[in-house]
Amino acid sequence: MSDTLALTLFDPTGIDAETALLIARLALDDIEEVEANRKGKTRADAPPGPEERAFDLQRELFEGFLQLDEDYRFARSLDDALAADQDILTIVGDLERAAEDDHRAAMAVSRGLPMPPLSVAQRSIEDLELPAVEPPKKTVLALLPPPAPDSTSSVASTSGSILLEGSSNPGPTTRTFPRVECTICGDRLRNVTMEFSGPCGHYQCHTCLISLVETCTRDESLYPLRCCQQRIPLDTVFPRLKPFLRSRFRHKAIEYDTPANARVYCPKPSCSTFIGPASTSTPSSSQNDHLECPQCNTSVCSQCRNEAHGTSLCPENVAVQAVKDLAAAEGWQTCPSCHSIVELAFGCNHMTCRCGAHFCYVCAAPWKTCQCAQWDEPRLLDAAQRRVEVEVRGRDELAPNLFMERVRVQAEQLRVNHECDPHAWRYRHGGGMCEQCNYNLPMFLMRCRNCQILACKRCSRNRF
Structure with missing residues (x-):
């Protein structure tokens, strides 16, 4: 217990670390034994003498050395764990950066701006496929403290490392990242359990869900909230909204639930x-x-x-x-329901108001309760021509005689079957205007395979 011993512990020339630790522990045991034998031999209120102060300094020195070694082992185990999981951490970082880049690109496209070039993160995960690994029956993360030098436990070699009970070998685990996309903007969702899923099974990211609720407070045609014609339960949406938006939606719901003419x-x-x-x-x-x-x-x-x-x-x-x-x-x-004034631009005389009422455009009677013709002939030909143009991507794609024949066939089909429910949506590459909300998209639209109507993703999921 001399100064030479202390210097040897912190400058272990010719002595290994385990021996130095053993010396420190034995020295502390000796100090405890000496202090135990000295108890009762001096007055309790007597100030400590030089010998007691020397023992206190030695104790602080050896305890500090042991604590330093424990901190070193803990830091080393964390460093080893980070090194072992480096590939996984790199993938996670790339996924997060790529998701942010995807969202920025989707927002740019939705505003009519050109598609930005792929970022480094997007290119790195474009073809990434991570293997799915069956998890162990019981997975418990446990941080083990450093063992005593004389420990014979089977976990002595894993001091300070992270173990998984139920796994044969300690070490990093393989995680899977499901490639689920937001049905509106197409962003890859990182944490599926935290995202919103509608009754139809489609996922929506937090940004698109908030946008749907905000737009609904300004556009009654989106009320009630729905996806793929299935009503979205409000109790699954409200916990994800900020208080002011929740209150605003509730007030709008009261307005929308009131009959339009009242x-x-x-x-x-x-x-x-x-x-x-x-x-x-x-x-x-x-x-x-x-x-x-x-x-x-x-x-x-x-x-x-x-x-x-x-x-x-x-x-x-x-x-x-x-x-x-x-x-x-x-x-x-x-x-006849909300007294809104409507104009028929194309299509049949079956009108669907934003308040949900169905009526005849000629006499305003509820639909299919009058004897009016369902079609006006000029509008019938215009609707048939528009559908053929959408289907073949322009009338220049066909010879004039073939184009007019397709229009005639389409007009006869519309005459007997003009109501399309449900729609059969397909992607159509190329820009255009959504026929429901008049929003212009530069990259693609959704096209109904039956009625050839063009719509944006929002309208195809939340309006029709």
């Missing part, structure tokens, strides 16, 4: 906030029900949807009447 909005154009359902009383009632706008505190008559006018009869809304006159002059039709 909704009352603030009449001020600068506000237009949804107030609630209209009263069921008749307009001729002397007691008009008034609603108050929660946003600007404007009092609104629930009968005529104008500003409150006391107990007098509801006045005619001049602006609404002007729009009705314009619609009548242009031949536009009014939805």
Whole structure:
């Protein structure tokens, strides 16, 4: 227990590490024995003498050396584990960087920008296939402390390393990374268990799910939330939304669930906030029900949807009447459910309003309850020509006589079978405009194999 011994431990010339550790432990045992024999031979309140201070310094020195060795073994085991798992860590890093690059590319394409070139990470994992390994029956990660020098345990050689119980040999494990894609943007999803899966089994990344909910609060045709015509349970979506978006969607759901012809909005154009359902009383009632706008505190008559006018009869809304006159002059039709004005650009007389109502464009009666013709002949030929052009990628691809024959055949098919449900979607390479939301995409669209309608991925999954 001299200074020479301490210097030898920290400068072990001619002495191995295990011997130095053994000397340190034996020295600590000797110090404990000496201190035990000295107990009771001095006053309890007496200050420590030079010998006691020397023993304390020696103890601190040897304990520090043992702690240093333990820290070294632990750090070495972590370094060995990192070195052994280097390939796996490299793959994980490449997957994360490639996923970020894929998302940036998808966002650029969705904005109409050119596709950026493949990054180094994207190229490195383009053809990556990781083998699936059956996991052990019982996998427990255990960090073992360093053993005593005289330990004969079978795990002595794995001091400070990470072991897997149930596995024959300690060491790194092989992990599998399923190549699941977001059905909307096509991004590869790294952690499938954390992503959203709809009732149809399609996955959506967090960004696309949030975008769907936000867009739904502005576009009623996306309500209720659905994928592949299956309604998405809200209790699986709400936990993934921020509180303000969750509250905003709930308010919009109340508005959308109110029948369109019963909704009352603030009449001020600068506000237009949804107030609630209209009263069921008749307009001729002397007691008009008034609603108050929660946003600007404007009092609104629930009968005529104008500003409150006391107990007098509801006045005619001049602006609404002007729009009705314009619609009548242009031949536009009014939805019998929500009273929205619609125009038929192409297709049959079967109209599907954004509120969900189905009616005849000629007489506004509920669909298939009237005797009106289902097709207007000029529109029938226009619809047949458009479908053939989509199918053959332009009329220049066929001789004029063959093209017109295809149009005639398609027109006869539309005359007897023009409703396509469900759609049979296929990828169509090449840009174009989505016929549902009018969004222009530069790379590809989805094409229905039956009715030849072109749609973006969002509309094909969440609207139709």
